[in-house]
Amino acid sequence: MTDQPDVIDATRHMDPDGSIVLSARLLGRVVVRKLESSEHVHISFAGMRGLPSSYFNELLQMIVSTLKTKDLCERVKFEFDSPVQVQVFERSLAALRQDAA
Amino acid sequence: MPRRRLTIDFNIDDTLPSVTALIRVLDPMLECDDPNTVWDVDLSRCRYVGPDGAAVLLAAVLDTRLWGLQVEVTLPRDPPQLDAFCAFSGLKHRLHGEPMPDTSVPENETVPLHTFSRANFRDADPMIDLIRRHTGISKDSEDYLRISVNEVTQNVEDHSRSKIGGVSCARYLSGRREVRVAIVDCGAGIAETLRPRYPEITTGSVALQRVTIGKITALSRSNNAGLGISQLWNAIGTLGGRIFILSEDGAAENIKGTNRTIQRMDPPFPGTGVFFTLPVETSP
Incomplete structure (x- = not known):
């Protein structure tokens, strides 16, 4: 496995018709594939707006289907350019962790 | 063919009491299952309609027509600003087949009625574009507005099973620097979608109490986590906005921040309606 983080630009993995859920799945598939060959993956959400x-x-559910929830933040880095977006993400992450506990 | 007239001779403000009053008038039409009845909905004496009223009215008409019933709507013509709203909102186009005016004109403050079946990242674009025609908008305000809209439209897609999909309408009030958004569906209400997993949720009021707190989901889609409405509620409340949600026989409204009042709606709302007002922070 390579040790350098691969940066995935979320804006490049969006459903062309703008579907929110399909866009998440497209990105999720890319991340899961990268995790098969990289120890660390870095997802950049810079430029993404309005992620509910x-x-x-x-x-997150797609990612933790291939690795343990507790390993999620060790192996995957999530980068945002919006503090508002961080809040939404962290709520989803907290819910995921609570369910796993 | 028997004709029945429903008269709306009051202003349909963007408030819970007004929308409730509108539903009360429309209820006989929404409950009617006689395809021979022709419904005349008369708003000629109404002197204000905003995005909330427009979205509810169009949703009610679409739902009624879907059941094979005929509906004719008389829209108000006075005052001129209201006549303009009926044009720019698309009410005249949708209900009377009139051509849409050019909504990019500087004086327009309305995002036209939009029907959708799937949530789309671009749903809030017309609102952002409208605001930008009047003023700059801060990145945070843009984010909050987009996220708020997308939380609701995704809920419509995931849970409502609404045959008309969702109906949205919005207005930017430049004098108040606030955007008003209404998103309505005529599907299963929140309580109905939750009940299979939570049989103790017997009313719309109880359902709204629970979803505004969060972490309760119908799991209509396997990865639902029950965060959307609470996310929206907290965001709007924290920013000093206003929000009320109607679903079946329940109504929830924020009073000061994120505190809520929950009350019973009678007659019930024919689906779910989310109505919020967000202050817009301008950018230099």
Whole structure:
């Protein structure tokens, strides 16, 4: 496995018709594939606007289908350019952790 | 064919009491299952309609027509600002087939009625574009507005099973620097979707109490986590906005921040309606 983080630009993995859930799944598939060959994956949400909780719920569930919830933040880094977006993400992440506990 | 007239001779403000009053008038039409009845909905004496009233009215008409009933709507013509709203909101276009005016004109403050079946990242674009025609908008305000809209539209897609999909309408009030958004569906209400997993949720009021707190979901989609409405509620309340949600026989409204009042709606709302007002922080 490579040790350098691969940066995935979320804006490049969006459903062309703008579906929120399909966009999350597209990104999720890319992340899961990268995790097969990289120890660390870095997802950049810079430039993404209006991501609701459903987007993150879908994305996070896809990622933890291949690794343990407790390893999620060790192996995947989530980067945002919006503090508002961070709040939404963190709520979804907290819900995921609570369910796993 | 028997004709029945429903008269709306009051202002349909963007408030819970007004929308409730509107539903009370429309209820006989919404409950009617006689395809021979022709419904005349008369708003000629109404002197204010905003996005809340427009979205509810169009949703009610679409739902009624879906059942094969005929509906004819008389829209108000006075005052001129209201006549303009009926044009720019698309009420005249949707209900009377009139051509849509050019909504990019500087004086327009309305995002036209929009029907949708799936949530889309671009749903809030017309609102952002409208605001930008009047003023700059801060990045945080844009984010809050987009997220708020998308939380609701995703709920409509996931849970409502609404045959008309969702109906949205919005207005930017430049004098108050606030945007008013209404998103309505005529599907299963929140209580109905939750009841299979939570049999103790017997009323719309109880359902709204629970979903505004969060972490309760019908799991209509396997990865639902029950955060959407509470996320929206907290965001609007924290920013000093106003929100009320109507679903079946329940109504929830924020009073000061994120505190809520929950009350019973009679007659019930024919689905779910989310109505919020968000202050817009302008950017330099």
